[in-house]
Amino acid sequence: MVETQTPEVDYTLNNPDTLTKYKTAAGISHKVLEAVTALCVEGEKIVEICQKGDQLLDEEIAKVYKGKKIAKGISHPTTVSPSSYVTPYTPLVSDAAEAEITLKAGEIVKIQLGAQIDGFGTIVCDMHVVAKKDAAKEVITGREADLIVATHYANELLLRLMVPAGLLAQGTDEEKAKAAAKKPPTQSYMSDLLEKIAKAYDCKVVENTTSWMFDRNEIEGNKKIILVPGEGVRGEGVPDVGEVWGVEVGLSLGSGKVKNLDHRTTLHRRTTTTYGLKRPSSRQTLSEVVKKFGTFPFSLRQLDDEKSAKVGVVECVRGGVLRQYEPAGETDGSPVSRLLSTVAITKNGLTKLAAPAPIDLELYKSDKKIEDEEILKILEQPLARSTGNKKSKSKKKKTTTAGEE
Structure with a gap:
């Protein structure tokens, strides 16, 4: 085979x-x-x-x-x-x-x-x-x-x-x-x-x-x-x-x-760090973050339960698995x-x-x-670089100042 x-x-x-x-x-x-x-x-x-x-x-x-x-x-x-x-x-x-x-x-x-x-x-x-x-x-x-x-x-x-x-x-x-x-x-x-x-x-x-x-x-x-x-x-x-x-x-x-x-701090992002989280609330928060946002920034407001997320992120930040944007x-x-x-x-x-x-x-x-x-x-x-198909458009476009496209 x-x-x-x-x-x-x-x-x-x-x-x-x-x-x-x-x-x-x-x-x-x-x-x-x-x-x-x-x-x-x-x-x-x-x-x-x-x-x-x-x-x-x-x-x-x-x-x-x-x-x-x-x-x-x-x-x-x-x-x-x-x-x-x-x-x-x-x-x-x-x-x-x-x-x-x-x-x-x-x-x-x-x-x-x-x-x-x-x-x-x-x-x-x-x-x-x-x-x-x-x-x-x-x-x-x-x-x-x-x-x-x-x-x-x-x-x-x-x-x-x-x-x-x-x-x-x-x-x-x-x-x-x-x-x-x-x-x-x-x-x-x-x-x-x-x-x-x-x-x-x-x-x-x-x-x-x-x-x-x-x-x-x-x-x-x-x-x-x-x-x-x-x-x-x-x-x-x-x-x-x-x-x-x-x-x-x-x-x-x-x-x-x-x-x-x-x-x-309400804005966070997952890092590549791995850390054994001890609290169930922390593990639950991280699991939801990974599923919904991957490694992109997110607000605690976007999580299912804002109040428990406020608790859950504390250990995640301390352990370095989440980065906080102060x-x-x-x-x-x-x-x-x-x-x-x-x-x-x-x-x-x-x-x-x-x-x-x-x-x-x-x-x-x-x-x-x-x-x-x-x-x-x-x-x-x-x-x-100017490409041919945009020439007709650029003629119509009025440039007002230096620096404008």
Whole structure:
């Protein structure tokens, strides 16, 4: 009898199915992000918005890859972070005080969420200025406009710095080879450029803002880039063709320094550590986490019994089988921004899979601007090589600023 071996599945971007799954997950992330953003108005409770977001994610995920033996689910629960919060925030129904927290008109909230298909997760974070209830859309001015416009350009710059050196070079073979031989930008160079943009708008880059390489079932891969790292903190990694990254940028109207907040940790993620849990409640919690979320982040709110989950996670965190994401905010309470895009790097350049909605600069009026020639030059660079079938679309598209696609 001849043994037949199951062929090994190629999970890299070389397999078109991989990119299709990423794009399917991204489509869901975008659709739900748009719906959740519309829910973020004055007086609404954050916990209820998060619950609705997760419900919408589940509903949309259920519609794809029906009947196929493919794991799918939420890659990041819906989080809505108030103005000065740096990290994703998702309160619990059972924490009475936090469950009553509502959105205030004029504050900048950060909405983060994501879906995964077959372990290929896309996470997106966008910012939103909370509108007054039943009020027409207003033009944002002043310091909030400075922060949002600065973050937009910082994000566009960082995305361009993620494109491998020489990948999109044009000209003779010699010119292309020369461009490809250039060293990739270092993390300190990236930080310096972003700090220059922040300074132009009288902002600061939030310390330790981290971009990670994504792998299948892993949103904190073996490469990371840390902007403005604190003492003793360092990232390592140069983006390369064939990789998927979660690219993050965050700015502050204050110091840019971060402190832990006096809130319960509600966001966790399973690690690869194994540990013999002694308490039945801990084992039950871990079992539910593995079944529902695998190694993706989850909120205690998503577990069947929130109150027993609060007890069950204690030993799991102590034993290292769950990692907790402690809530953190700007040390001086100033507003902070955050954008997160999931991008794929292919031979044609950088593809935004799940990314914040394009900014309408007519709605954000800042009296400040970027004058640094080096930065303006980078912002003019494309993210990807132009492909023929998009020419007709690009003619119709009106470009408003340097850095817009």
